[in-house]
Amino acid sequence: MDPRWLDATEKAAWHAFVSTFHLLERRIEEQLKAAAGLTHPQYEILVRLSAAQDRQMRMTELARDVVASKSALTYQITQLEKAGLVERAHCPSDERGVLAVLTDAGMRCLERAAPGHVEVVRAYLIDRLSREELHTMTTAMRKTERALRSSH
Template identity: 75%
Template sequence: MTDTRWLDETEAAAWRAFLFTSHLLERRIEEQLKAEAGLTHPQYEILVRLSDAPGRQLRMTRLAREVVVTKSALTYQITQLEKLGLVSRATCPSDDRGVLAVLTEAGMSCLQRIAPGHVDVVREFLIDHLTHDEMRTMTQALLKAQKVLRT
């Protein structure tokens, strides 16, 4: 058994700041999305990913990887979005076993309506308080962590 490398004061402060800030920002984003469209943040992210995809559609397995959820969690979210008429499912033309999530016109309209409010929240509570150098540093640091987590 190895000795635990406890966080020093600087490391602990960075971890607590990241954790607390990410929770607070997530809460603000959830409040805005619920108020404007009755959506959760993961549901919004699904709509964004689909809107950016060719033909506004993605295989469910790829979409699950992109929004960082399990396949079963994605299936649940897609079902909820289908009930709202924002997403539909289709069989993958190149693989009968594959399922595509497809952004509907109603889904695109919803996204166009609520995206400005989402950006306003992200700006108000994060982006507008950082310099471009701070944003580049934050991006580099988080991409390093992401690389480790994705392996």
């Protein structure tokens, strides 16, 4: 039986989605590298930690949040630790557990990088969309996110 191919509208939607993401990702990497010597994954890690209770999070939870594999997170936390932006700590409630803790230097680094980052996200995405469009996009993305997270 023949698969249901994508029609022109659907193809356009998919293609625009993928291309735009990659282009935006590039611009973001460029900005973060210049402003604070960070990669996007690293920046995302710092953001989550800064928003977390006591500025710390379990490795697995953090990996889920930033959508990274466990090994990728291990690598990035090691890098951030070398840079003095994050520290590892034992988890009191679980002997196996490791906590990633944001240091003061990490917080300052984040504060230095954040304004320029937000600027880019605004300039190329957020500020170009109406409130209506923004809401629709969020709804759409959430549907897909839920489906993907629940099916694994």
